[in-house]
Amino acid sequence: MAPTIARVAVPVPVPSLFDYRVPFDRPVTPGCRVRVPFGRGHRTAVVVELADATRCPDERLKDIAEVLDEAALLGLDDLAFLVWAAAYYHHPVGEVIATALPLRLRRGRAAEPPGEPGWRLTDSGAAAWRNPPTRAPRRQAILAALADAGGALGRRVVAERFPTGGDALRVMRRAGWILDCRMPALPDPLDTGMPPGPVPNPGQLDAIASIRGLMSGFGVALLDGVTGSGKTEVYLHLAQTALAKGRGVMVLVPEISLTPQLERRFRARLGETVRVLHSGLGDSERESAWHRLRLGLSRVLLGTRSSVFTPVADLGLVIVDEEHDGSYKQGEGFRYSARDLAIVRGKRAGCAVVLGSATPSLESLRHALDGRYVHVRLDRRAGTAQPPRVGLLDLRDQPVYGGIAQPMLDRIAATLAADEQAIVFLNRRGYAPVLCCYACGWLSDCPHCDARQTVHRHNSVLWCHHCGRLQRLPQKCPQCGAGELNPLGQGTEQVEDVLAARFPDWPLIRIDRDSTARKGSLEDKLAQIRDATGALLVGTQMLAKGHHFPRVTLVGVLDADGGLFSADFRAAERMAQLLEQVGGRAGRAERPGQVLIQTRYPDHPLLQTLVRQGYRAFAREALREREAAALPPFAHQALLRAEGSDPDAPAGLLEAVAAGLRGTADGVDVWGPVPAPMPRRAGRYRVHLLLQAARRESLHRALRPLPGWIAGLPQARRVRWSLDVDPVDLF
DNA sequence: AGCACGCCGACT
DNA sequence: GTCGGCGTGCTC
Numbered sequence: 228m229a230p231t232i233a234r235v236a237v238p239v240p241v242p243s244l245f246d247y248r249v250p251f252d253r254p255v256t257p258g259c260r261v262r263v264p265f266g267r268g269h270r271t272a273v274v275v276e277l278a279d280a281t282r283c284p285d286e287r288l289k290d291i292a293e294v295l296d297e298a299a300l301l302g303l304d305d306l307a308f309l310v311w312a313a314a315y316y317h318h319p320v321g322e323v324i325a326t327a328l329p330l331r332l333r334r335g336r337a338a339e340p341p342g343e344p345g346w347r348l349t350d351s352g353a354a355a356w357r358n359p360p361t362r363a364p365r366r367q368a369i370l371a372a373l374a375d376a377g378g379a380l381g382r383r384v385v386a387e388r389f390p391t392g393g394d395a396l397r398v399m400r401r402a403g404w405i406l407d408c409r410m411p412a413l414p415d416p417l418d419t420g421m422p423p424g425p426v427p428n429p430g431q432l433d434a435i436a437s438i439r440g441l442m443s444g445f446g447v448a449l450l451d452g453v454t455g456s457g458k459t460e461v462y463l464h465l466a467q468t469a470l471a472k473g474r475g476v477m478v479l480v481p482e483i484s485l486t487p488q489l490e491r492r493f494r495a496r497l498g499e500t501v502r503v504l505h506s507g508l509g510d511s512e513r514e515s516a517w518h519r520l521r522l523g524l525s526r527v528l529l530g531t532r533s534s535v536f537t538p539v540a541d542l543g544l545v546i547v548d549e550e551h552d553g554s555y556k557q558g559e560g561f562r563y564s565a566r567d568l569a570i571v572r573g574k575r576a577g578c579a580v581v582l583g584s585a586t587p588s589l590e591s592l593r594h595a596l597d598g599r600y601v602h603v604r605l606d607r608r609a610g611t612a613q614p615p616r617v618g619l620l621d622l623r624d625q626p627v628y629g630g631i632a633q634p635m636l637d638r639i640a641a642t643l644a645a646d647e648q649a650i651v652f653l654n655r656r657g658y659a660p661v662l663c664c665y666a667c668g669w670l671s672d673c674p675h676c677d678a679r680q681t682v683h684r685h686n687s688v689l690w691c692h693h694c695g696r697l698q699r700l701p702q703k704c705p706q707c708g709a710g711e712l713n714p715l716g717q718g719t720e721q722v723e724d725v726l727a728a729r730f731p732d733w734p735l736i737r738i739d740r741d742s743t744a745r746k747g748s749l750e751d752k753l754a755q756i757r758d759a760t761g762a763l764l765v766g767t768q769m770l771a772k773g774h775h776f777p778r779v780t781l782v783g784v785l786d787a788d789g790g791l792f793s794a795d796f797r798a799a800e801r802m803a804q805l806l807e808q809v810g811g812r813a814g815r816a817e818r819p820g821q822v823l824i825q826t827r828y829p830d831h832p833l834l835q836t837l838v839r840q841g842y843r844a845f846a847r848e849a850l851r852e853r854e855a856a857a858l859p860p861f862a863h864q865a866l867l868r869a870e871g872s873d874p875d876a877p878a879g880l881l882e883a884v885a886a887g888l889r890g891t892a893d894g895v896d897v898w899g900p901v902p903a904p905m906p907r908r909a910g911r912y913r914v915h916l917l918l919q920a921a922r923r924e925s926l927h928r929a930l931r932p933l934p935g936w937i938a939g940l941p942q943a944r945r946v947r948w949s950l951d952v953d954p955v956d957l958f
Numbered sequence: 959a960g961c962a963c964g965c966c967g968a969c970t
Numbered sequence: 971g972t973c974g975g976c977g978t979g980c981t982c
Contacts, residue, residue, distance in 0.1 A: 232982095234982095235982080237981080237982085238959085239959055239960080239981075240959060241959090241980090241981070243982090244982085245981075245982040246982050247982060248982095263982080264982090265960095265981060265982080266960070266961065266962085266980075266981045267960080267961060267962075267981090268960080268961085270981095281982075282982095283982050284982095287981090287982060288982060289982060322959090944977080944978080945977080959981105960980105960981095961979105961980090961981095962978100962979090962980085962981105963977105963978085963979085963980105964976105964977090964978085965975105965976105965977095966974105966975085967973105967974090967975080968972105968973090968974100969971105969972085969973075969974105970971105970972090970973095
């Protein structure tokens with residue numbers, strides 16, 4: 228007997244699946260979308276499995292209203308992966324499965340199968356073609372074209388060949404001579420004589436060979452290659468290998484670096500079979516790429532974080548570029564790590580996973596040093612490019628202008644005089660991080676957060692970067708009425724002003740979230756830089772990520788001290804990665820580059836290691852420290868966050884959870900509850916409870932019952948809480 | 959998440 | 971007298 232119950236994932240924040248009766252007349256398979264009655268209305272959901280029985284009492288059981296797909300959109304492997312991810316991250320399975328679908332499909336729209344819309348000749352149309360009416364040459368010509376093409380043609384082709392055929396087509400459709408149809412979708416051509424690209428250097432050849440050795444089954448390679456060593460070239464060769472075996476390739480890139488440059492490079496080498504998925508894409512383009520990859524019509528996916536859920540057919544290779552990048556971790560809602568899930572996908576598909584970075588995360592580096600990942604190193608910059616010289620610039624006892632010390636200004640002047648470009652890097656947007664009244668001590672505190680409102684002088688506002696609060700820039704002190712208010716500290720806007728005044732004859736371009744908010748403006752700015760000779764670039768980390776600036780020979784880092792004394796144990800790692808990445812922008816072509824880092828702590832051991840011996844030495848030292856302190860990656864963490872408008876309720880909830888866990892969770896350390904690093908944000912009080920275990924199994928054993936148990940606690944009532952497995956930001 | 963139900967304040 | 975505030979609880 229056919230199964231009578233479908234277990235269905237509904238996109239609601241409820242952990243369980245929901246059971247529905249399968250109507251006799253509608254065949255359903257796992258991976259199909261269905262429309263189901265849910266609560267008051269209807270929802271689009273995905274069938275996860277079929278069953279013969281249910282624990283749901285009969286009177287509450289409802290029928291599936293509609294089956295939306297004839298064939299499964301997600302295979303059993305895809306579903307199993309998604310169910311696994313939901314369990315691992317303790318996130319509702321319905322929401323997890325929904326994130327794997329393009330928006331249109333999530334909303335219940337009919338799947339738009341790949342293949343262009345076209346016109347098909349009907350029998351009566353064919354008859355009309357054989358017995359032409361006396362005076363209708365246009366209709367006759369279109370009918371003949373359709374018949375010649377075997378009975379159908381794409382609409383685009385018809386429109387090109389008969390630019391004025393619209394009326395004729397309308398008439399013939401009404402007459403029943405032609406019908407709307409969909410042209411069969413063709414796989415993208417794979418070997419169309421793409422240009423071969425440069426000959427790999429010996430280091431690249433070694434890397435390609437050793438990773439190819441992994442490609443017969445599951446294995447992870449850490450491609451640890453300095454900036455400019457040509458990692459992309461290695462990716463391209465490996466992708467060609469996978470394509471030659473008839474398998475699919477998934478390439479993940481961080482949001483910011485998915486520039487048309489990379490897409491062009493992949494397309495130029497691998498051809499049309501490369502499809503991109505990122506936030507700038509329209510819904511239909513997105514869906515069409517998704518179907519093509521799912522059906523194996525297109526073979527290479529190039530996409531950002533959420534692409535890791537795309538059901539690429541016959542997955543044969545997974546690449547995570549810049550694997551250390553923080554944007555792989557989703558920071559809210561379903562808090563997954565695309566890098567970690569990429570490894571899981573590779574394991575399930577039995578294929579190689581390549582993690583590439585010039586500054587590997589300590590997590591990945593540890594596995595590589597332990598031999599769990601193959602450690603592939605690319606030490607030489609491709610071509611003739613030299614590594615940059617790195618120096619520290621002591622900020623103490625120096626004249627400093629708008630955050631820039633005199634020697635830095637001198638270096639910038641020399642660089643511009645040589646018709647070369649300089650990057651000035653400051654990881655803080657706005658004009659100044661705080662506005663202050665010297666008369667009474669007033670500060671631009673945000674009324675809703677434990678933070679200051681940043682001065683944005685170009686828009687004349689005070690802006691809280693944490694809750695979004697905006698107010699007009701006050702002209703006099705709101706507290707004592709004094710007429711003069713003073714911006715303290717520097718942001719990129721101010722640096723831009725200072726440099727514009729100092730170097731009025733050179734093009735100056737600022738790149739940060741504010742200056743590139745308009746769609747396409749980042750691209751415009753990057754193009755301006757490529758076309759200029761001498762120029763100045765001011766910006767935040769946006770500048771550090773993967774863009775190629777061949778004329779840049781000087782990188783100035785205005786403030787390196789932020790990462791040195793932070794309470795967050797990952798701050799130093801992030802700072803080191805950022806410095807190395809931003810330094811990597813210098814001297815990529817034939818000109819040698821220089822990196823100059825301003826600091827008040829030039830003797831700090833961390834900076835010393837980084838400057839004298841580079842990121843690798845820093846990373847090994849940092850790993851030793853983490854091991855000694857039993858911190859990740861030598862321990863596994865989960866962070867339980869709670870927030871609420873009541874000042875005490877979040878802590879009350881976490882106290883109760885901590886008390887419950889301390890008695891029962893073997894092998895798990897429970898730290899807290901402690902106030903979050905920013906205890907109040909957007910008017911809500913925020914508290915953290917950190918769970919840590921040496922063994923992943925102990926941690927997950929403790930986590931498994933947690934969500935259900937918390938939901939039932941009376942203290943949970945007026946508190947929003949969330950569980951972050953493998954947290955990266957402790958904010 | 960929605961969307962009801964439910965029990966307390968200021969309005970035609 | 972009721973319109974509506976958001977606390978509480980449920981969704982096969």
